[in-house]
Amino acid sequence: MSDVTIDGWSCPLPLRDHPNVVMGHGGGGKLSAELVEHLFVPAFGASSPDASSDAAVVAGGDRIVVSTDTFVVRPRFFPGGNIGELAVNGTINDVAMRGARPLYLSVAFILEEGLPMSELGLIAESMGAAAEGAGVRIVTGDTKVVDRGHGDGVYINTTGIGVLDEGVDIGPDRVEAGDAVIVSGTIGDHGMAIMSVREGLEFEAAIESDTAPLHGLVAALLDAGVDVHALRDPTRGGLASSLNEIAVTAGVGVVVEELALPVERAVQSACEMLGLDPFYVANEGKLVAFVPADHAGVALGVMRSHPLGANAVIIGECVPNHPGMVVARTAIGSTRVVDTQIGEQLPRIC
Amino acid sequence: MKYLDEFRDPVLAKNLFAEISASATQPWVLMEVCGGQTHSIIRNGIDKLLDDAIELVHGPGCPVCVTPLDTIDRALAIAAKDDVIFCSFGDMLRVPGSQNDLFQVKSQGGDVRIVYSPFDAFTIAKENPDREVVFFGIGFETTAPANAMSVYQAKKHGLTNFSMLVSHVLVPPAIEAIASSPVNRVQGFLAAGHVCSVMGYEAYYPIAEKFNIPIVVTGFEPIDVLDGIRLTVKQLEEGRGEVENAYPRAVTREGNPEAQKMIEDVFQVTDRNWRGIGMIPRSGWELSERYRDFDAAERFTVTDINTQESPLCRSGEVLQGLIKPNECEAFGKECTPRKPLGATMVSSEGACAAYYTYGRLIELEAATS
Structure with missing residues (x-):
């Protein structure tokens, strides 16, 4: 692979002879090697893998945390981010939700033949920037190309590896009645940002995705000595689904004050218009924390003094009754069950 | 948020609830007609709040619920055709037909797309001149003006690959059918505010008079719904059965004449089958003769419809x-x-x-x- 020397063949300039991805870029031959050497390695920058081996040797610890996620978002570029940045942050967040320090990422691309090389370059560059910003190294990767019409441009799988420090024990089984439920900021931003550009929907106010790596926020909580019982980043299915997952796994009920839920005005308006509930809309840079009631004040203070938790708020608590169910106290002082959705949230006609 | 927050005010809600509870001498049975109101009632827990004071019956005002099975089966058959792009509002996709639903048709290769407006379907038709684009035109009087307008525009632009599968339903005949049923339990109706914003509420006077039953035009925010209930209960307690407007910020007695003109041009009244209820005379709209060319039911021959409602479902x-x-x-x-x-x-x-x-x-x- 080292015999490939094509000047100026690095991102964001398109690969010289191939403005688009061709089947050969996934073929394992020279084109594949060129793609790695001249697009991915420069784009990933300081966080880039040693491309000369099939596998990476990394330093670890006693307790390793691994998580994998695949990203198929459409459109690939959306207000506030793109699929590459999302693929880095999303997996970092999954690792961070166990309280681990994310250190390494693997990146696997499934590319559709014909994808503009310039787009791939931009995506890879933002992955490099996101990884570098998060202090995470991309240590290994893979690229496959599928026939035109058999993919949707770019699919990305990332696997994250993190290290769990001594004494950290975060998981839904530790949640108990009495725990406070804290959300780190406004909900529904990512999902509505995607909706705003998909299918040609346009809202007056721009809504941006909240995609961000949350491990710093988690570390701040742990460093402050907060006994975090459980963490979730409410992505698909939104906050409602995360709360339901915890309620079911921990065998507690969750009661949420609906008026306490932080929702951006533009997101609320867009949801009202489309008949969607921000409770069920995806986030990519928010977490929900379950902490003992007597740690809630400290946790809230720590989160609010972190840039990614400035709008953190206590939204509710865990209760012994109705285990496995989430109930919201509504704005007018009544209650409703916040159930998990059967499938996708569908825009309503009436 | 203006026009929302003030109609979700907890103190106002509490006062309205207290007034309703204090004035109701018996658990009156009220029906909210519109699915949007049902949504608000469930979402805000209004039914829980009223618990024993008032019985709320969720009426047939959800177009998703009442679209007849044979129409859904026809939609599924059309959506499965190779040359068709089938456009629908999102919540129709999960409604079960006799065999499957639109999601399943999509998974089996049907080109089914969720749209937010009939004009999205119109645009898709313009962009895909070699495909047939069908819009599932369901709903009450509220969605009718936009649906009518899209057909009107299609005709105006000579868009021959656009058609609509129409299953529009009308509120006043449904209210009359329920009120006139020998086993009817409903003692007062909350009429659907947005339907009335289009059509006005003139049509309800003869019904209220005939059955001596309160019909109160009601909005959708929790304060709107509670106020509609308050006025209905007040009428019942005073022995009145009249038409009242509790949603004056959106509804006038005449409604929206421009929208009505558009509807009159594109649609004509027809008998309609309501899922779960049966045929109600003159309770729906179909495309008028002038626009018959845009009727998907006529454009696509579907012969093998064999509707089978679950015998268990009530x-x-x-x-x-x-x-x-x-x-x-x-x-x-x-x-x-x-x-x-x-x-x-x-x-x-x-x-x-x-x-x-x-x-x-x-x-x-x-x-x-």
């Missing part, structure tokens, strides 16, 4: 308030939100689905207290 009786959902033998057994037999179990605010969810909460609370 959603029609639920929709009319004749039985509670849990009085249906299939409730929670053969029929659950995961595998609904009837439309009232499909959407989360369908009467059966809402009942199912709250039933679980009550059981769990009882078990842990």
